[in-house]
Amino acid sequence: MEPTKILLSEQEIPTCWYNVLPDLPEPLPPLLHPQTKEPTRLPPPLFPRALDEQEFSQERTIDIPDEIMAIYKLWRPTPLIRAYRLEKALDTPARIYYKYEGVSPAGSHKLNTAVAQAYYNKKEGYKRLATETGAGQWGSALAMGCRFFDLECKVYMVKVSYYQKPYRRVLMETWGASVTPSPSQETQSGRAILSQDPESSGSLGIAISEAVEDAATHDDTMYSLGSVLNHVLLHQTVVGQEAKKQLEKVDAYPDIIVGCIGGGSNFAGVFLPFIPDKLSTKRDLRIICVEPEACPSLTKGPYTWDYGDVAGLAPIVKMYTLGHTFVPPKIHAGGLRYHGMAPIICHLYKLGIVEAKAVHQNPVFESAVLFARTEGIPPAPEPAHAVKVAIDEALACKESGEKKTILLALSGHGHFDLQAYDEYLAGRLEDYEYPREMVERALADLPRVE
Amino acid sequence: MEPTKILLSEQEIPTCWYNVLPDLPEPLPPLLHPQTKEPTRLPPPLFPRALDEQEFSQERTIDIPDEIMAIYKLWRPTPLIRAYRLEKALDTPARIYYKYEGVSPAGSHKLNTAVAQAYYNKKEGYKRLATETGAGQWGSALAMGCRFFDLECKVYMVKVSYYQKPYRRVLMETWGASVTPSPSQETQSGRAILSQDPESSGSLGIAISEAVEDAATHDDTMYSLGSVLNHVLLHQTVVGQEAKKQLEKVDAYPDIIVGCIGGGSNFAGVFLPFIPDKLSTKRDLRIICVEPEACPSLTKGPYTWDYGDVAGLAPIVKMYTLGHTFVPPKIHAGGLRYHGMAPIICHLYKLGIVEAKAVHQNPVFESAVLFARTEGIPPAPEPAHAVKVAIDEALACKESGEKKTILLALSGHGHFDLQAYDEYLAGRLEDYEYPREMVERALADLPRVE
Numbered sequence: 001m002e003p004t005k006i007l008l009s010e011q012e013i014p015t016c017w018y019n020v021l022p023d024l025p026e027p028l029p030p031l032l033h034p035q036t037k038e039p040t041r042l043p044p045p046l047f048p049r050a051l052d053e054q055e056f057s058q059e060r061t062i063d064i065p066d067e068i069m070a071i072y073k074l075w076r077p078t079p080l081i082r083a084y085r086l087e088k089a090l091d092t093p094a095r096i097y098y099k100y101e102g103v104s105p106a107g108s109h110k111l112n113t114a115v116a117q118a119y120y121n122k123k124e125g126y127k128r129l130a131t132e133t134g135a136g137q138w139g140s141a142l143a144m145g146c147r148f149f150d151l152e153c154k155v156y157m158v159k160v161s162y163y164q165k166p167y168r169r170v171l172m173e174t175w176g177a178s179v180t181p182s183p184s185q186e187t188q189s190g191r192a193i194l195s196q197d198p199e200s201s202g203s204l205g206i207a208i209s210e211a212v213e214d215a216a217t218h219d220d221t222m223y224s225l226g227s228v229l230n231h232v233l234l235h236q237t238v239v240g241q242e243a244k245k246q247l248e249k250v251d252a253y254p255d256i257i258v259g260c261i262g263g264g265s266n267f268a269g270v271f272l273p274f275i276p277d278k279l280s281t282k283r284d285l286r287i288i289c290v291e292p293e294a295c296p297s298l299t300k301g302p303y304t305w306d307y308g309d310v311a312g313l314a315p316i317v318k319m320y321t322l323g324h325t326f327v328p329p330k331i332h333a334g335g336l337r338y339h340g341m342a343p344i345i346c347h348l349y350k351l352g353i354v355e356a357k358a359v360h361q362n363p364v365f366e367s368a369v370l371f372a373r374t375e376g377i378p379p380a381p382e383p384a385h386a387v388k389v390a391i392d393e394a395l396a397c398k399e400s401g402e403k404k405t406i407l408l409a410l411s412g413h414g415h416f417d418l419q420a421y422d423e424y425l426a427g428r429l430e431d432y433e434y435p436r437e438m439v440e441r442a443l444a445d446l447p448r449v450e
Numbered sequence: 451m452e453p454t455k456i457l458l459s460e461q462e463i464p465t466c467w468y469n470v471l472p473d474l475p476e477p478l479p480p481l482l483h484p485q486t487k488e489p490t491r492l493p494p495p496l497f498p499r500a501l502d503e504q505e506f507s508q509e510r511t512i513d514i515p516d517e518i519m520a521i522y523k524l525w526r527p528t529p530l531i532r533a534y535r536l537e538k539a540l541d542t543p544a545r546i547y548y549k550y551e552g553v554s555p556a557g558s559h560k561l562n563t564a565v566a567q568a569y570y571n572k573k574e575g576y577k578r579l580a581t582e583t584g585a586g587q588w589g590s591a592l593a594m595g596c597r598f599f600d601l602e603c604k605v606y607m608v609k610v611s612y613y614q615k616p617y618r619r620v621l622m623e624t625w626g627a628s629v630t631p632s633p634s635q636e637t638q639s640g641r642a643i644l645s646q647d648p649e650s651s652g653s654l655g656i657a658i659s660e661a662v663e664d665a666a667t668h669d670d671t672m673y674s675l676g677s678v679l680n681h682v683l684l685h686q687t688v689v690g691q692e693a694k695k696q697l698e699k700v701d702a703y704p705d706i707i708v709g710c711i712g713g714g715s716n717f718a719g720v721f722l723p724f725i726p727d728k729l730s731t732k733r734d735l736r737i738i739c740v741e742p743e744a745c746p747s748l749t750k751g752p753y754t755w756d757y758g759d760v761a762g763l764a765p766i767v768k769m770y771t772l773g774h775t776f777v778p779p780k781i782h783a784g785g786l787r788y789h790g791m792a793p794i795i796c797h798l799y800k801l802g803i804v805e806a807k808a809v810h811q812n813p814v815f816e817s818a819v820l821f822a823r824t825e826g827i828p829p830a831p832e833p834a835h836a837v838k839v840a841i842d843e844a845l846a847c848k849e850s851g852e853k854k855t856i857l858l859a860l861s862g863h864g865h866f867d868l869q870a871y872d873e874y875l876a877g878r879l880e881d882y883e884y885p886r887e888m889v890e891r892a893l894a895d896l897p898r899v900e
Contacts, residue, residue, distance in 0.1 A: 004523035073454035105826030170868040376555030418620040
């Protein structure tokens with residue numbers, strides 16, 4: 001019998017990141033400057049040179065520096081686990097494998113890029129990184145990344161989460177970060193909001209504005225983003241490369257890869273290394289992006305030009321979007337509440353290379369509880385969306401009798417998200433219909449691009 | 451260079467538990483019946499036959515059944531990690547390795563015995579297990595163990611924790627356990643307490659009484675204990691056997707093994723497999739048991755006969771004890787707040803085979819934060835006690851120039867314990883002096899044994 005956990009040795013950690021850009025059948029649309037609307041690089045006062053180069057690189061592989069590798073080795077390679085007990089509970093002939101990133105010290109995949117971003121900023125002489133965080137997943141990863149390269153870390157945390165999720169704040173502080181509830185008195189944008197609404201509970205858009213302003217107004221400080229951009233997706237490709245090697249060890253190849261998408265970096269990290277196979281051999285590989293019904297960029301949004309951030313300070317990107325002023329309903333999967341989507345994923349979706357599904361919160365948690373009761377791990381609310389669709393596909397195999405191989409991207413555990421499980425188990429969890437009118441209003445705010 | 455993580459394959463998971471009883475230089479004192487004070491087996495209406503046999507077995511090895519092994523494989527073998535970054539921060543010539551049990555779905559070593567106990571109860575036809583939990587570490591492990599063998603699980607959770615640590619309760623419920631705040635109206639002992647004090651916030655002692663009564667009054671229900679007893683320590687020996695194999699892979703052998711002790715199962719699991727070497731080869735191996743100053747059974751208590759539980763319902767055991775009526779100060783390491791200690795550890799301490807140290811809470815958290823900032827993982831408050839002493843020993847090596855090898859038992863992560871980190875970082879964490887007078891009062895309540 002196949003092993004339950006398919007492990008790799010440290011020597012088998014991929015030595016480079018995989019860059020999909022040169023393999024795309026059509027080039028990615030450019031980034032546009034938010035004011036001039038002309039093609040642009042990453043805003044130079046915000047990102048170090050190395051990350052800007054990676055953002056547009058045409059090299060298929062980019063070597064992982066030794067200093068980053070030394071830190072990856074603390075938790076990488078992560079296990080690929082055969083979900084025997086879930087398969088049995090579903091009585092499916094499908095084989096389900098999950099790639100589990102929750103073994104990292106921060107509990108998710110986010111560290112893969114946080115460590116890399118901290119390294120390049122340190123190397124170019126910067127002293128301090130500023131970022132925003134909602135529920136705290138990204139902020140805690142960057143806090144650890146900065147600590148490991150002796151950088152200061154400043155996190156603007158959405159005020160309502162700062163007070164409702166104190167444990168995530170404490171985790172960031174344990175790693176030495178300075179965490180400020182946003183809106184704050186520390187930036188002009190924060191003060192402007194507070195002067196209008198002293199009781200503002202904040203939003204990710206406001207927190208981004210504060211972090212960007214902090215970086216723009218401090219010579220020693222750069223800005224750091226946890227998803228969406230090409231270089232962030234690039235750093236996550238260690239995950240998919242490992243998964244591919246692990247499947248090879250048991251002579252398996254996926255028929256279906258399934259993952260959740262918010263900004264897109266977790267799932268892209270898993271599936272991008274499979275794209276060359278799909279393009280070159282025309283393999284019958286389905287790549288299913290799962291998003292929440294409450295924030296369904298791919299399945300409901302138009303493919304158009306929009307700002308990457310709520311305030312309109314970030315570059316304009318071509319993407320499936322619900323409009324940068326759209327504020328999604330308060331689902332528990334905070335990491336999936338983004339109005340747009342990584343340009344690479346949008347491009348692949350437009351080209352028909354990946355597909356997308358939207359799911360509701362209650363069936364997602366029903367699947368998450370089944371997963372916890374069979375495989376042990378309570379998934380974070382974000383990857384629980386992918387668990388739901390993996391289960392649906394496995395049940396479809398039961399109907400059809402097909403022995404498909406399903407690869408599930410399990411990006412993190414739900415230890416900090418148990419309130420959501422509590423609401424589900426108590427029957428108090430809300431589903432949110434697609435907020436069509438709010439999206440229509442937000443789409444009226446799209447930037448005009450010739 | 452040695453790898454950072456020393457991994458084993460699934461085939462290298464130990465196939466049996468190691469039983470130290472036949473290797474002891476002198477036999478362990480018997481258990482005494484709480485009423486008759488005559489030597490006794492485990493109370494038969496509470497424990498299944500197989501566990502009672504294991505409790506007194508003279509076989510050096512006991513095979514791990516396939517059904518248990520299949521579940522161990524979900525997270526075992528756990529990694530042994532070389533603490534390169536901590537060593538560098540301390541500038542020590544010592545080599546520090548930590549055996550990390552926090553990768554289990556419940557986040558600690560407790561699952562190793564929870565799964566085994568659930569299996570044997572199921573095999574003997576019982577339908578339901580009752581137990582108590584303080585902060586929830588043990589309760590959540592047993593909840594998962596029971597779910598995996600289709601047993602009902604009833605957890606009496608100390609009321610103050612039930613309301614203060616809702617996440618642990620939710621984790622248990624996610625795995626399908628029924629969790630009741632104790633004291634409850636569901637048992638006579640609970641009702642008796644509530645009639646005297648309707649506002650009682652509960653205690654571990656009361657919760658044990660409720661769980662034992664529940665098991666004693668339901669034919670289909672047995673009782674389950676998460677530490678102290680021989681069979682519980684036995685199940686944990688998978689940890690130390692793995693660590694030994696992992697060290698062999700890098701040609702290392704410990705000079706010092708360090709771990710925290712509350713009931714003793716975590717640390718015994720790590721060091722017991724090294725005992726035969728120590729006894730037969732007279733190896734110069736130091737085994738350091740670390741306990742809190744607030745509850746220092748080994749370092750301050752007499753070696754005498756005492757009840758295993760607060761209510762005096764459990765067998766009387768020969769142990770280092772602070773008295774079964776002693777209620778330790780409210781340190782954050784809830785798992786170290788036990789008045790006594792596993793009889794096996796007490797016996798080895800009496801024989802001079804292991805040593806003990808007591809440490810204060812603030813230096814413990816200072817060490818825990820250093821560990822988190824170098825190795826990434828924020829340790830749970832309990833193993834943070836061991837981290838403190840491992841660091842002390844590494845610094846002693848720096849003084850002496852000795853290149854000692856230190857094996858640290860890191861039994862779990864602190865994701866559910868970040869409130870303690872918050873208090874430490876804010877300078878609000880209290881130290882507690884050894885409560886001498888309270889212990890003296892409690893020692894006056896010891897049972898009289900001829």
